[in-house]
Amino acid sequence: MSPSDAPPNAKPKRVAVMISGRGSNLGALISASMASGYPCRIVGVVSDNADAAGLQLAADYDIDAKVVERKDHNSREAHEDAIQTIFDDWQPDIVCLAGYMRLLSGTFVARWMGSMINIHPSLLPSFTGLDTHQRVLAHQVTLHGCSVHFVTEGMDEGPLIAQAAVPVLPNDDADRLAARVLKAEHRLYPSALRLVAEGKVRITDSGTVLFRDFPEPDESAALYSHPVEDA
Known part of the structure; x- marks a missing residue:
């Protein structure tokens, strides 16, 4: 069953957010997720930039945050595999790109087709x-x-x-x-x-x-x- 096929009144969807910078839209998503009845909760934040201000924002709300920099991997495939390994641990239902400045490969996108926005x-x-x-x-x-x-x-x-x-x-x-x-x-x-x-x-x-x-x-x-x- 895909996330969008879930029945109404189900438990909140698990959301992972990918960022590269200040994380202002991350902040909007976090604020929304704290409201009563909102159908999502943010389970983790991934950044390809260790200096991204959004990482501190995640920390302020006790949200798990990981840095996966491209320079630490010898190929785009290896970089995306490292991100996917984190997602395997978090088990998100939906992935939100919020100022993520790197173009993702077709292989990675295909894993999340219909569940990545x-x-x-x-x-x-x-x-x-x-x-x-x-x-x-x-x-x-x-x-x-x-x-x-x-x-x-x-x-x-x-x-x-x-x-x-x-x-x-x-x-x-x-x-x-x-x-x-x-x-x-x-x-x-x-x-x-x-x-x-x-x-x-x-x-x-x-x-x-x-x-x-x-x-x-x-x-x-x-x-x-x-x-x-x-x-």
């Missing part, structure tokens, strides 16, 4: 990759935002779960725009993770996302997604 600071499929805020401003786009999607082998190409939109204001620079998008990310990611954990969204073998008992858009949370389909 990522948040990206743009309205995908527009502006994949890095420097999204600068590129949005350069293209004079008036609407920006963030997306949560299932992870597939292609960078930022996985099927969408949910998106949040924010306006681009006339006096914006990259920093002001990034700060506005980040606030939306902190609302969106816990909401999208809840949908996956509760089995309200899942990815099919053909790569289609199906929704079940999907809530009406909550404007206060800036949560938007695809039209509902029966799962």
